[in-house]
Amino acid sequence: MITIKSPREIEIMRRSGKITSKTLAMLMQTVRAGMTTGEVDRLAEESIRSMGGIPTFVGYHGYKHTICASVNDEVVHGIPGSRVLVEGDLLSIDIGTTLEGYVSDSAVTVPIGSVSAEATRLMRVTQECLMLGIAQMQKGNRLSDIGAAIQAHAEKHGFGVVRDLVGHGIGTKMHEEPQVPNYGSPGQGPILRPGLCLAIEPMITQGSFTVETLDDGWTVVTEDGKLAAHFEHTIAITDEGPRILTLRDTGEHQDVARFRPKEEVAA
Numbered sequence: 508m509i510t511i512k513s514p515r516e517i518e519i520m521r522r523s524g525k526i527t528s529k530t531l532a533m534l535m536q537t538v539r540a541g542m543t544t545g546e547v548d549r550l551a552e553e554s555i556r557s558m559g560g561i562p563t564f565v566g567y568h569g570y571k572h573t574i575c576a577s578v579n580d581e582v583v584h585g586i587p588g589s590r591v592l593v594e595g596d597l598l599s600i601d602i603g604t605t606l607e608g609y610v611s612d613s614a615v616t617v618p619i620g621s622v623s624a625e626a627t628r629l630m631r632v633t634q635e636c637l638m639l640g641i642a643q644m645q646k647g648n649r650l651s652d653i654g655a656a657i658q659a660h661a662e663k664h665g666f667g668v669v670r671d672l673v674g675h676g677i678g679t680k681m682h683e684e685p686q687v688p689n690y691g692s693p694g695q696g697p698i699l700r701p702g703l704c705l706a707i708e709p710m711i712t713q714g715s716f717t718v719e720t721l722d723d724g725w726t727v728v729t730e731d732g733k734l735a736a737h738f739e740h741t742i743a744i745t746d747e748g749p750r751i752l753t754l755r756d757t758g759e760h761q762d763v764a765r766f767r768p769k770e771e772v773a774a
């Protein structure tokens with residue numbers, strides 16, 4: 508069942524999203540070579556709790572941490588711990604906050620020090636995929652318009668779109684219906700309506716899109732060992748268009764409607 512959220516519920520999700528986005532913005536400023544992913548996790552937990560939130564991932568199917576920390580060929584669900592970040596790594600940080608029973612979920616991939624030009628392009632295109640997917644969240648559009656926009660942009664740049672993991676509805680639970688694939692043909696699935704809240708999360712790979720799960724039962728890696736990037740926002744559909752509930756105050760496109768990928772801006 509797909510649930511439609513009231514303006515009052517979306518306001519709570521926005522406050523939840525603020526805690527998530529402020530925490531993520533702080534981590535983006537703080538992470539550097541020499542830190543362990545476990546230290547990043549501890550900072551995230553302190554930050555969320557200091558603003559009155561509860562780390563959503565703790566206790567989720569037995570998961571014990573505040574963030575997922577996925578490095579290089581790790582796509583998602585990397586477990587934070589003693590791994591030391593080194594110059595040139597790509598670190599994907601995924602966090603969720605529960606506030607007054609409502610969840611927000613967001614992820615970014617950040618470079619540790621200077622990274623290769625190809626890694627930079629992968630991160631940029633993945634973030635663009637997220638924005639282009641969000642731009643499809645207009646009332647009257649169909650659900651698959653989101654994934655179709657994401658896939659078209661990723662493949663135009665020669666990158667792979669992970670199939671085995673998808674975005675999702677979000678609200679009082681982190682994962683609600685519907686599932687939101689990051690691929691597919693447009694014009695299919697439920698019609699998008701105001702009050703629908705989704706977590707859109709393209710997972711884009713440098714090589715093949717095939718992934719596997721490590722023996723720890725969590726960490727998802729690319730089968731070919733090539734890099735992956737992951738960006739995620741929690742968004743509400745409104746009469747005026749998509750409202751990003753996990754938007755960060757700085758360093759992000761504030762207006763989805765005006766967002767254009769890099770080449771199109773230059774053209």
Ligand code: MF3
Pocket residue numbers: 563564565567568570574575584601602603612613706708739
């Ligand atoms: N945030 C992830 C998602 O977007 C889920 C995290 S799994 C957990 O769906 F175990 F860490 F919670």
Ligand code: CO
Pocket residue numbers: 612674675706708739
């Ligand atoms: Co999610």
